[in-house]
Structures are given as structure tokens and as C-alpha cells.
Amino acid sequence: MAASPRDGIPLAVSTVIFALRSDAESGLGALWIPLVRRITEPFGGRWALPGGWVRAEEGLADAASRNLLETTALEPTYLEQLYAFGNVDRSPSGRVVSIVYWALVRADQAERATEGENVRWFPADDLPELAFDHNVIIDYALWRLRTKLEYSRIAQAFLGETFTLTDLREVHEAVLRRPLDPANFRRQVASTLVPTGAVVSGGRHRPPKLYRYNQTIEVVDNGPISREKTGSNRAIS
Template identity: 35%
Template sequence: MGNALQKTIQQLKSDNREFFHMALSVDCVIFGFDDNELKVLLIKSDLEEFHDEWSLLGDLVMPNENLDSASYRVLKDRTGLDDVFLEQVYTFGDVNRHPAGRVITTAWYSLINIKDHQLSLAHNELHWHPVNEISTLAFDHKKILDTCLKQLQSKIDEHPIVFNLLPEKFSLRELQSLYESIHGTKLDRRNFRKKFFLMDWLIDVNELEQDVPHRPGKLYRFNADRFSDGKKENVQEAQLH
């Protein structure tokens, strides 16, 4: 009797046609840090409805593709990058978020050192943009960007992920400037430095900055060994690149 109540896959699809005609996509929010500004990688939209508007890097998920595979494909195809860690943040499914129909997208974000990653520009309209200068984007990409930024802001005080945005050696001035650009606010210099020395996240490399317009400051590097024992999650996050 139980078998009589069971549906075949064909019956399921026939009874729910509208549910099997939705598309999935991925959008990648790639953060970088340059000229004391937090930046995000954007591309000009190729849809007529969003003519001359900027958008995040994204694409539809192929029928035979996993979500994470799709995100890395997008990144590789558009930038040539294949050695960065992408973290899934949130899924956006507003009914009218895409003009072509129902498209549900999953957002991923990553942090890279701009100077260490030479982008292979497959499109001449791919550029880094200061996050604080972005007011609108195509689709609902401003909402996606803001969500990923909030995720970043919520993690940087407890997880050492910001070091992926910096060169191997950096000054405390650079580090504070990075935190200020992410939080969008000025931080007290003395309290900021005290906090980092207490956390033991930094190692003094006994070198000074070179060719800077101000008094050279000491250089530091990230203390990766600090997260090598019993903190698997932090180790992964500390090695996003």
C-alpha cells in the first residue's frame, strides 16, 4: 500500500514544473587593500538592462556543477586566479532580483593581497574599486557586497584573516589603516597597538620601512605559529591566500 502512494521522479517533476525552472548562480566578492583603501573587484555588466553599471563577478551554475566548483570557475575564468580561498557567506533569493527570471544566488568572499596577485584580465572592464565609493551596483549586488563586508567586519577582531590583504612584511601604520578602512572609522593609535601586542599576532622582523614619506616604522609579519595548535579553523582562515 505504501508503494501505491509513492511518486516517480517524472511525476514529481510533472506536478511541480514551476519549481524545476529556477536558476542558481554564484557571486564572488573579492576584497583587496591598496593605497590605504579597502577595495572590491568589479566588472561592467554585460546586460542591456544594466548598461554601464558595475557588478560583482558571477555566473549561473551549470547543471552538472557544484556551488563551490562554480565559484572557483568564475574566479578562474574572469581573473586567472586559482589559488585563493573562497568562503560562502549567504544565499540571496528575492523573487525579482534578476530581470531574466527567478535566480537564487550564493555569495562567496575572499581576501587577497593585490600586489601579490597579478590578474589575467579576460575582460577590459575589470577593475578594483574603493568600497566606500560604491553607492549602487547592478542587480542586488550592493546588498550582497554590504552583507559580505559585515561578515568581514564581524570576524576581523577575533580571526586573523586580515593578514591576507597585507604583504608578508607590514608596518603597524599599514595594519591600523587596514582595520580603519574595513570598519569605516578612525581607531585610537595607542589602544590599537596595545591590543595587537597583547594578542601576540605579530612578530617583529627587526626591519624598518623603506622609501616612505614619513618616519620609517618597524616591520612585522603575521605570527602563524600562534594558530598552529588546536585551532584548525583559525589556521585555515589565516591562510586564505
Template identity: 40%
Template sequence: MTPIHSFKSAAAEKRSHQSYFKIGLSVDCVIFGYADKELQVLVIKSDLKEFAGQWSLLGDLVRPEEDIDEASYRVLEERTGLKNVFLEQAQAFGECDRHPSGRVVTIAYYSLIDINNHKLQFNENELSWKPVRTLKKMAFDHRKILDTCLQRLREQVFEKPLLFNLLPVKFALRDLQELYESVLGEPLDRRNFRKKIAVKEWLRDTGELERSVVHRPGRLYAKSQSGKR
């Protein structure tokens, strides 16, 4: 057994650096958006020949001088220009053969951003939004990572006001309900949904109404101040 928490002898240390420090460490970000009434995820074309034509999540190796949380924020900011957005660690994925070019353990994060309230920074490698539904196969184990993050998100949506991050500042309750339905993958009863949201005090009535709808307009709401990320 290698005493991880000791590093005592020089020999042990050398051995560590020779064999144990050859594991690469990366972060991968599952960046969710919402458009066309569907949950979307930000992906990039893989440039590994093994995965030619397949989509992969946004990720990067963790730098020696940055925390893993910093690394994930960096990846997010480099691609979206956004800072100070919700970003949370989901899980580490560390199967030996998950990366064809070598041993890379990755730590998955997920984030929620408003697609229309930012511009993608680099359009290299066909960086783009894809509906989660349509991504059958992805590079690496990224479909599995996406599923894990989506599941985590589903567990959280009624606990924390996360989904507001996917919407513009003002939105109708119908928009919010459709978003919840997209994320949860099931229809919700309108009255029960409104009641459930109402008791949480996540919403602030802006006093405004929808415009340009061909029916009775709904009230527009915004995330209330008390509703934290």
C-alpha cells in the same frame, strides 16, 4: 506540497523537472582588496542592457558537476589566477525579481586578496578594482550583497586573522591599523590597537624596518605561522 526528499512518482519527477528545475543557481564573489588606503572590490561592467554602465560582482552559474564552493573558487581563480586563498560563503540571495532575465538564486562568497600580488586574468568588460566607498549603485542586488559581505567581514576581523590577506608579506603596524580603520569605517586608538593585536599572536617581527619613509621608520611584521587564515 511537493515532497522534495522523495521524488517518488514519475509524474512528480516530471513536474519537478518542468517547473522546479527552472531556477538558475549562481555564485557571486565579493573579492576585497586594499589600495590607496581604501578597501576595494573587484567588479566588472555589466553587459545587461538593464544595467548598462553599472558595475557588478564576479559571478557565474554553478555547473551541474561542481560543488557550490568549487564554483566560487573557480570564479575567483578565473579572474585572479589565485588558488588556495580565503573564500567563505556569506549568504544566499533569492528574491524572484533580483535578475531581470529570469529566476536566478545566487550564493554570495567573499574573499580577501593582495591586489599587488597577482595580475588580473581577463581585461574584458573593464574588470577593475573600485573603492567600496564609491560604488553607490550596482547592477542587480549586488550593492546589497556587497554590504552583507562587508558586514560579515567586520564581524570577523578581530576573531580571525583575515585582513593580512589584503597586505603584502611585510607591513608596518600603521599599515595594518589603517587597513582595520578602512574596513571598520572608524578610527582606532594606536596603543589599544597594538595591544589588541599583540595578544592574538598573529604577528611575527621580521627584524626589518620600513624604508624610504620621511620619518622614523616602523618595524616590519609578517603574519605568523600560527595565524591561520
């Protein structure tokens, strides 16, 4: 085997962060993504995924978390590795390998995010032309989120500890961008929920029960130890 390359390839992490924001007029929720404006070349002035270099003494997920906090002040409730992008020509200024993560934050967290000239939220399905291959990366992260929502409990990461079935259903509807039958949705997720006993009163209708997941999902990426379906290639019909 060749000698160890101590002149190694620059290694970066980036993160696709998703938050739900409810549209003021329609009332419907939708996915939004925070992006940062590049101040240096290449792609100076363009919007890009938050990210940065991996330090020698920190793990990959740690590096993602740290960069998130530094650039956007966000602390996600869910973080998972997406893919390692390493095409030789992805950056015009020289070879960079990026390990990309995707993250979910709650709405209250998202509001606390620093927004300004160099950090701004964009609708996930209507993005400008971004730096590097970041449009492709976000498309992939979106596909993964939408796919994974249907067989895992990640919707929890958008909500608080307890929630009503309507809350949960609205998260699914916002992510999947289609209405879901409340009756069938209830049955689909029923086995993963336990009622807390509390209800929400105040609405001019029957008070909905508050539920809790019967098993909490991992907050932060712990690698492929706990396995779920996710992936990198479209299923065939």
C-alpha cells in the same frame, strides 16, 4: 515528497571581492571592489558582481573561485560564503538563486587583475547603481567584513607572510575608516602575533619588528567546520 526537479532552478555564484588601494593624494587606504560590465540583458551595460553558473561537477566555493579567475584573473587569499539570495523577483528575466561569496585579495594580486572596458575597480563605499540586488549584497558583505575584522584574523589576508604592526594597523584603519590608537592596537592583537626577529630598517626612526601570525587562517572557504562569529542580522544594543 514530490518528484526530483530535474528541471531545477538556475543556480549561480557571485563574489564580492575586496582589495585595499591606497589613495594617491591622501595616502590613506580604502576598500575597492572589481565589477564586471554586463553585456547581455537583463541590466545590459550595468556593472555587476563577477559570477556565473555552478557546474554540476564542482562545489560551490570551487565555482566561486573558478568564476573569479575567469572573469577577473584574481586568486583570493580568503574566501567565505556570504548568503544565498533567492527572492523570486531578484531577476526580471526569470528565477535565479545566487550563492554569494566574499573574498579578500592582497594589493599585489589586485594589481595583476585584468582591468579594461568590462572589468573595473570601484570604491566600495561609493558605487553606481548595479544590476540585480547587487548593491544590497555588497552592503551586506561590507558590513560582514567590518564586523569580522574585529574578532578574527582576516586582516592577514590583505598582507604578506610578515608585516609590521603599523602595516596591520593601517589595514584595520582602512577597513574600519577610523584611526586607531597604536598603543592599544598593539595590545589587542599582540597575543595573536609572534615576532620573526627581523626588522625593517631604512626609515628615519626606530626600526619596527616584523611579525607573523601565530596561527594561519584558512585560505579558502571550508564551510562551517571551523566556526567564527559572522552573520546575517544586526546585533541589538
